[in-house]
Amino acid sequence: MTDKTTDAGPRRLWFNAGLPALGVVLALALWWLVTIAFGIEPFWLPAPSDVVEAFLRLPGHLTEQAGMTLMTTAVGFAIGSIAGAAVAVLFAASSTIERMTMPLIAAINAVPKAALAPLLIVWIGLNTQAKIVMVVLLCFFPVLVSTMAGLTSVPNDLRELSHSLSASWWQTFVKVRITWALPQIFVGLKVASSLAIIGAVIAELTNPDRGLGAVIVSSSQSADTPLAFAALTLLALMGAALFYLVVAMERILVPWTRAISS
Amino acid sequence: MIKIAGLSRTFQGKSGTVDALHNIDLDVGNGEFLAVIGRSGCGKSTLLRIVAGLIPPSRGEVLVAGDPVTRPRRDVAMVFQRPALLPWRSVRENVMLPVEIFRWPRAKHRDHAQRLLEMTGLEGFADRLPHELSGGMQQRVSLCRALIQRPKVLLMDEPFSALDALTREELAVELQRIHIQLGTTVIFVTHSIQEAVLLADRVAVLSARPGRVRELVDIDIPRPRSFGHNAHLEEVAAASAELHQLLLGEHLPETPAAT
Numbered sequence: 001m002t003d004k005t006t007d008a009g010p011r012r013l014w015f016n017a018g019l020p021a022l023g024v025v026l027a028l029a030l031w032w033l034v035t036i037a038f039g040i041e042p043f044w045l046p047a048p049s050d051v052v053e054a055f056l057r058l059p060g061h062l063t064e065q066a067g068m069t070l071m072t073t074a075v076g077f078a079i080g081s082i083a084g085a086a087v088a089v090l091f092a093a094s095s096t097i098e099r100m101t102m103p104l105i106a107a108i109n110a111v112p113k114a115a116l117a118p119l120l121i122v123w124i125g126l127n128t129q130a131k132i133v134m135v136v137l138l139c140f141f142p143v144l145v146s147t148m149a150g151l152t153s154v155p156n157d158l159r160e161l162s163h164s165l166s167a168s169w170w171q172t173f174v175k176v177r178i179t180w181a182l183p184q185i186f187v188g189l190k191v192a193s194s195l196a197i198i199g200a201v202i203a204e205l206t207n208p209d210r211g212l213g214a215v216i217v218s219s220s221q222s223a224d225t226p227l228a229f230a231a232l233t234l235l236a237l238m239g240a241a242l243f244y245l246v247v248a249m250e251r252i253l254v255p256w257t258r259a260i261s262s
Numbered sequence: 263m264i265k266i267a268g269l270s271r272t273f274q275g276k277s278g279t280v281d282a283l284h285n286i287d288l289d290v291g292n293g294e295f296l297a298v299i300g301r302s303g304c305g306k307s308t309l310l311r312i313v314a315g316l317i318p319p320s321r322g323e324v325l326v327a328g329d330p331v332t333r334p335r336r337d338v339a340m341v342f343q344r345p346a347l348l349p350w351r352s353v354r355e356n357v358m359l360p361v362e363i364f365r366w367p368r369a370k371h372r373d374h375a376q377r378l379l380e381m382t383g384l385e386g387f388a389d390r391l392p393h394e395l396s397g398g399m400q401q402r403v404s405l406c407r408a409l410i411q412r413p414k415v416l417l418m419d420e421p422f423s424a425l426d427a428l429t430r431e432e433l434a435v436e437l438q439r440i441h442i443q444l445g446t447t448v449i450f451v452t453h454s455i456q457e458a459v460l461l462a463d464r465v466a467v468l469s470a471r472p473g474r475v476r477e478l479v480d481i482d483i484p485r486p487r488s489f490g491h492n493a494h495l496e497e498v499a500a501a502s503a504e505l506h507q508l509l510l511g512e513h514l515p516e517t518p519a520a521t
Contacts, residue, residue: 157344160316160340161340163316164315164340175363254350
């Protein structure tokens with residue numbers, strides 16, 4: 001803990017919430033100023049006011065498309081994370097399976113997932129499932145790797161403790177390893193939360209029938225840059241919200257992490 | 263209570279076989295407090311782990327209460343150098359861990375846990391998390407966790423070595439009180455002569471590479487003993503001097519032994 005966090009109320013609030021807010025406001029002001037000072041056309045770079053205007057032009061449409069993207073993102077993130085964690089548990093249980101499949105999974109991960117988007121359409125079709133699969137592919141690996149790292153990072157003294165109590169593999173797993181791994185799992189979940197949005201957008205750009213990705217495609221075709229920016233802003237807000245949701249879950253589930261790591 | 267016969271243990275190192283322990287014979291009586299002392303790398307922790315059933319011996323055997331040790335037993339509890347507490351469990355839940363793992367009925371052991379916490383001065387901290395406690399208190403929790411097994415034998419592997427000097431003395435005095443109260447058989451591995459003289463009925467001095475029992479020293483000082491002013495200062499000094507002599511050998515001037 002630094003000295004700054006021990007300061008009393010208002011100063012801490014200013015430090016934790018005030019300064020970040022000020023940063024955002026200043027950046028927006030600078031953006032606005034640049035568009036006015038250099039007389040930049042909204043076609044090239046819309047001012048913040050143009051973006052808000054574009055959103056207010058089609059609020060229902062944008063919210064609906066955002067909802068679709070959010071659904072794809074959330075479902076894919078949930079499936080990918082659960083699958084990643086489950087496979088990590090399987091690997092922890094059986095080194096045979098790990099040895100056999102780990103190189104394969106690493107190789108699959110090395111394939112740029114964006115390049116698979118057209119193939120997913122061939123395999124699965126022009127539907128939401130194909131989009132969800134893209135998100136799953138992106139979320140799976142970081143959660144797998146971080147869960148494995150967490151499960152294998154149990155310190156020696158705790159291993160020896162459970163050995164000396166003759167704890168079964170399952171008891172050790174449930175009472176020690178999985179909880180010990182939680183902080184690491186959350187590292188993977190945070191990475192996956194950002195990748196999930198990317199996956200959804202890649203899928204929507206490839207098959208632009210719905211979602212904010214489709215809005216970006218159609219608005220750039222009609223040279224409606226402010227509308228594209230409105231979609232981008234919604235994507236950014238969605239990504240940030242998902243990320244902080246994971247952070248909030250972490251604080252609730254593993255309150256002891258910050259205490260022992262500081 | 264414990265019989266160690268012809269015990270040897272070798273490890274396969276990169277540069278060939280290492281003789282960690284060589285032909286150890288030791289008998290520990292019921293309720294006896296045996297300190298095992300030696301310099302780093304003399305195999306004293308290995309000896310303890312074999313008695314605990316955590317690693318098998320290469321030759322020889324260990325009997326606890328007449329049965330050969332092949333795996334960890336529930337009536338043999340271990341206290342490690344570090345507290346090894348689960349950081350997400352409260353003090354009480356950490357103490358109850360063995361009860362859960364042994365699938366003993368929780369209700370029957372809750373009071374026992376509470377009594378142990380009272381005995382070690384932790385009654386006000388039962389619902390705290392480990393990181394809210396000092397190092398000394400954490401080690402007390404780990405002692406309670408060992409004692410909840412109602413062990414016949416308590417194995418302690420340099421339990422106070424990670425603590426500051428004052429806390430070590432405090433805990434050693436407390437351990438003596440607990441040992442007098444419970445009468446558990448204890449093997450206590452340490453490299454502190456002071457702790458050995460304070461706590462032990464007998465001290466096994468181990469020599470290094472290969473680890474052998476160099477000498478068994480009886481400490482015949484009436485209990486309770488203390489670090490500070492003491493009616494038996496002379497005996498304490500003599501026992502300490504003898505252990506010094508055995509451990510450090512020629513590095514010290516000749517001191518008359520007392521036993």
